[in-house]
Amino acid sequence: MTDADDFAPRLPGRIGDRDGRLPVAGVDSTLLEALAVIDRGALSICCLVDGENRLQGVLTDGDIRRALIAGRPLSSPAREVATTNPHTVVAGTHRAHVLDLMTAWRVSAIPEVDADGRVHGVHALSDVVGPSALPNTAVVMAGGKGTRLGDLTRHVPKPLMTVAGRPIIDWIVLSLVGDGIRRILVSVNYLADQIIDHLGDGTRLGAEVGYLREDPDRPLGTAGSLALMEDRPSEPLLVMNGDLMVDFDARQLLRFHEQSESRVTLGVRRYTHTVPFGVVEHDDEHRIHRIVEKPDLTVSINTGVYCIEPDLIGLVPRDTMNHMPDLVQRCLESGQRVSAWELSSDWIDVGTPADLASAKGIE
Numbered sequence: 001m002t003d004a005d006d007f008a009p010r011l012p013g014r015i016g017d018r019d020g021r022l023p024v025a026g027v028d029s030t031l032l033e034a035l036a037v038i039d040r041g042a043l044s045i046c047c048l049v050d051g052e053n054r055l056q057g058v059l060t061d062g063d064i065r066r067a068l069i070a071g072r073p074l075s076s077p078a079r080e081v082a083t084t085n086p087h088t089v090v091a092g093t094h095r096a097h098v099l100d101l102m103t104a105w106r107v108s109a110i111p112e113v114d115a116d117g118r119v120h121g122v123h124a125l126s127d128v129v130g131p132s133a134l135p136n137t138a139v140v141m142a143g144g145k146g147t148r149l150g151d152l153t154r155h156v157p158k159p160l161m162t163v164a165g166r167p168i169i170d171w172i173v174l175s176l177v178g179d180g181i182r183r184i185l186v187s188v189n190y191l192a193d194q195i196i197d198h199l200g201d202g203t204r205l206g207a208e209v210g211y212l213r214e215d216p217d218r219p220l221g222t223a224g225s226l227a228l229m230e231d232r233p234s235e236p237l238l239v240m241n242g243d244l245m246v247d248f249d250a251r252q253l254l255r256f257h258e259q260s261e262s263r264v265t266l267g268v269r270r271y272t273h274t275v276p277f278g279v280v281e282h283d284d285e286h287r288i289h290r291i292v293e294k295p296d297l298t299v300s301i302n303t304g305v306y307c308i309e310p311d312l313i314g315l316v317p318r319d320t321m322n323h324m325p326d327l328v329q330r331c332l333e334s335g336q337r338v339s340a341w342e343l344s345s346d347w348i349d350v351g352t353p354a355d356l357a358s359a360k361g362i363e
Helices: 031-041 061-069 095-105 125-129 147-153 168-178 192-199 221-228 250-259 310-315 324-333 353-360
Strands: 024-026 045-049 055-060 109-113 119-124 134-141 181-188 208-213 237-241 244-246 264-274 278-282 288-293 296-308 338-342 347-349
Touching (some): 024 031, 031 055, 031 061, 045 119, 055 061, 095 109, 095 119, 095 168, 134 168, 134 221, 134 250, 168 181, 168 192, 168 244, 181 192, 208 221, 221 237, 237 250, 244 296, 250 338, 296 324, 296 338, 324 338
Parallel strands (some): 134 237, 264 338
Antiparallel strands (some): 045 055, 109 119, 278 288
């Protein structure tokens, strides 16, 4: 008899059962052992793996129920009733993609495997659509004209540009919903009706979507529309640009913001630029100390993802163009704590045709 725990590595942060232990059992396990794994994980699935954690089959609680009805004893081999060629996704697949696949395949859980077929996690529908709901609100700034995209945004607002089969705004909403953010406000201005018609009340994407509608003749910038909020939240507020392709963990950002006791937390990302020339270092008297050939310059850049304390909305002037960096600078000048939280995931600011083409490379 195989001890299922021998095949259950700890993988913190993976989508799976609540204690972080994968719902896996050895390929030679019995139905009883597989049932114990399913019961422990509460995911209705058990992955059968070999000694190197490579997926050999998938067993659901329904498979076991049907086997018992057919007269099989609990001591019989689990692999005899398992699906040996199950649906899987590649490790790192975006949660919105996973949700699409679950809908298409009509399954509630999908194993995540690497190139060698080793199980890295299990996506459960309840986790993809969202774990426990968070009380926080997110504001997505989607009112810009996207002028750098030229004719591409002449008749379609930038957040509705399609990347990997979905509009950018859908990816943003689904990512937030996947982290438990249910209430989302979308700031709209340019071609606002198209965005409102597309998202509606958000039910289709598992969210409650409302709108902060600017006067078309008076754009308010990336922070100005915050002053339009009628019901001020009591919990920290997530604010992000509506033209981002990024898969950050909202729960981790909120946790960092709380632990650092910050008034504002900026999502930042490392950006490296290679200077295409030899850099000459000299002092004020023009004496050269060294020449560095084509050095790399690494800085932290603003990703357009923020977490702010709700009372800071009161610092945003009404009916006035105002941007999030302006609000951050106001906090810095008044001595309030502003922190940087580094995003480790891929990040694309879809601002130019080249950026859009790069984002479409995801397809």
